[in-house]
Each structure stands twice: as C-alpha cells, then as structure tokens.
Amino acid sequence: MGLYEQYLSLRIRRHDGEFPDHIALVITERDLLERDAYGTLTDFFAWAFEYATQVTVYVSVLDAAAVPALRRELETLEAPREVAVRGPDDRTPAEAPIRIGIGLGGKHEFTSAVRTLAEHVEGGQLAPEEIDDERVENHLVFPSEPDLVIKTGAERLSDFMIWQSVYSELYFTDVNWRDFRKRDFLRAVREYCNRSRRFGR
Numbered sequence: 001m002g003l004y005e006q007y008l009s010l011r012i013r014r015h016d017g018e019f020p021d022h023i024a025l026v027i028t029e030r031d032l033l034e035r036d037a038y039g040t041l042t043d044f045f046a047w048a049f050e051y052a053t054q055v056t057v058y059v060s061v062l063d064a065a066a067v068p069a070l071r072r073e074l075e076t077l078e079a080p081r082e083v084a085v086r087g088p089d090d091r092t093p094a095e096a097p098i099r100i101g102i103g104l105g106g107k108h109e110f111t112s113a114v115r116t117l118a119e120h121v122e123g124g125q126l127a128p129e130e131i132d133d134e135r136v137e138n139h140l141v142f143p144s145e146p147d148l149v150i151k152t153g154a155e156r157l158s159d160f161m162i163w164q165s166v167y168s169e170l171y172f173t174d175v176n177w178r179d180f181r182k183r184d185f186l187r188a189v190r191e192y193c194n195r196s197r198r199f200g201r
Contacts, residue, residue, distance in 0.1 A: 002183070004183055005182050005183050005186060008183060008186035008187065008190055009186060011190060012051075012186065012189055012190050012193055015190075015193040015194075017193040017194070018193075019051040019052070019189065019192075019193065020051060020052055020146075020147035020148035020169070020189065020192050021051075021052055021053055021054065021147055022052060022053070022054040022055075022056070022144055022145065022146045022147050022148075023048045023051070023052045023054075023055050023056075023146065023147065023148050023150065024055070024056040024057070024058065024146035024148065024149045024150070024160075024161065024165070024168070025044060025055070025056070025057045025058070025149075025150050025151075025152075026057075026058050026060065026149065026150070026151040026152070026157065026158055026160050027057065027058075027059055027060070027152055027153075027177050028059065028060045028061075028062075028153070028158075028177075029059055029060065029061045029062065029063065029066050029070060029102075029103075031059075031152070031153070031176070031177035031178070032059065032070060032073070032177075034176075034177060034178035035178065037177060037178065038073065038077060040177065040178075040180060041057070041077065042077065042078055042079060042080075043182070044180075044185065045079050045080050045081070045098060046080055047182050047185045047186075048185070049080060049081070049097075051189060052147075053097065054097055054098075054099070054144060055097065055098050055099070056098075056099045056100075056101070056142055056144070056146055056161070057098070057099070057100045057101070058100075058101045058104070058158065058160045058161065059074075059100065059101065059102045059103065060103070060158035060159075060160070061102060061103030064088070064103060067087050067088065067102050067103050070102050071085055071087055071102055074100050074102065079098055081096070081097040081098050082096040082097055082098065083096055083098040083099075083100060084096035084098070084099050084100070085100045085101075085102065086099070086100070086101050086102070086104055086141050086142075087101075087102050087103060087104060088102075088103050088104055088105070088108060090104065090141060091112050091116065091139075091141065092141070093138075093139075093140065093141055093142070093143055094141055094142055099142055101141070101142060101160075104141060104142075105158075105159035105160075106159050106160050106161050106162030106163065107159055107162060108159075109140055109141050109142070109161075109162075109163075110136075110140070110162060110163055112139075112141070113136055113139035113140050114136070116139045117131055117135060117136070117139060136163070137163070137164075140163060140164065142161060142164060143164070144164065145164045145165070145166075145167065145168065146161065146164060146165055146168045147168060147169065147192070148168065148169050148171060148188065148189070148192045149161075149165055149168045149169070149170050149171065150171050150173070150185070150188045151170070151171070151172050151173070152173055152175060152176060152177045152180055152184075153173075153174070153175070153176045153177065154172070154174075156172075157170070169191075169192050169195055171188040171191055171192065173187070173188065
C-alpha cells in the first residue's frame with residue numbers, strides 16, 4: 001500500500017462514523033473487456049471486505065448476447081468469499097456475500113417480484129392487503145439495500161437496484177474501471193463516512 005493509501009485508510013479508521021456494511025459497484029460490460037479487469041474486480045472485493053460484509057456488483061450490458069460469456073467468466077472468478085451470479089432470466093434471490101448481476105435491470109427485477117406476488121394472490125396463497133414492502137423485498141433477486149453505491153466512469157446510474165438503492169449514498173468517480181485503484185475506492189469510503197445519511201428524511 002502506498003503512502004497516500006495508508007493516509008486515506010488511517011483517516012477512515014479514525015472517523016467517528018459507521019463504515020458502509022454493504023458496498024455496491026456499477027460497471028459496464030466494456031469495462032470487463034479491459035486489460036486485467038477481472039484482476040481489478042478481485043482486488044476490489046479484498047478492499048471492500050476490509051469494511052463491509054457484503055458486496056454487490058452490477059454489470060450494465062448493452063449487448064444481451066454477451067451475457068453468457070460474461071457469466072462464465074464471473075462464475076469462475078477467484079474471489080475471497082462465495083459468489084452468486086444472476087442474469088436477466090433469474091428470479092432466485094442471491095444470498096452469497098458477493099452478489100453479481102449481469103444485465104439484470106432494476107425495472108425487470110421489480111416487475112418479476114410483482115409478477116410473483118400477483119401469482120400468489122391468484123393462487124390464493126396471499127391476500128392483496130398482505131402485500132407490503134417486506135414481501136416485495138423478499139422476492140427481489142438482490143434483496144439487500146446497499147449503503148454505498150460506487151459508479152465508475154461517469155455521473156449517471158444504469159437501471160440498477162431501483163428499489164434497494166433509494167436511500168443509498170451514491171459516489172460517482174470520473175476514473176474509468178481500467179484505472180481504478182485502491183486509492184479511488186478509499187476516497188469513496190471516506191466520502192461516505194463524511195456524509196450524514198438521512199434515509200429520505
């Protein structure tokens with residue numbers, strides 16, 4: 001670790017605020033075509049678990065045909081903890097410490113959850129008045145809410161965890177994924193610690 005990274009890490013450790021327990025990262029399929037992109041992703045997991053207990057990665061995909069190849073790469077990724085990978089056709093919730101979505105849009109995820117609840121109502125297993133926030137969340141592919149969402153490369157979000165990230169702290173960096181280093185990650189965590197979370201209040 002370089003001196004500047006040591007300085008950032010020390011500043012974070014001395015901060016009175018809470019660390020983000022769930023960190024999410026938004027990158028694109030093009031980012032994963034860059035040299036050593038998967039190595040950087042493995043490093044990111046190691047950095048994140050110095051503070052968090054859960055990491056979610058969303059890979060924004062323009063070409064749906066790229067999903068199977070990306071999925072194979074990500075499912076064989078050397079990671080420090082168990083990985084659950086989900087794609088556009090998956091409806092099973094991901095429960096592993098590392099959760100990766102490939103082209104799984106937030107609108108699609110929310111629509112699938114609503115469809116499942118509607119099927120339960122039609123089948124008599126659930127009354128309409130029993131549908132609440134908790135039941136919706138229980139049918140999302142990624143049910144947990146991230147504390148911190150990091151987006152590399154530009155100040156815009158993809159169709160990502162629309163329900164779950166409503167109260168998340170968003171951190172945008174101009175640094176592209178190919179140039180993303182630990183110092184960039186630590187800056188995001190430091191920024192999170194310096195903010196006062198309001199949760200919509």
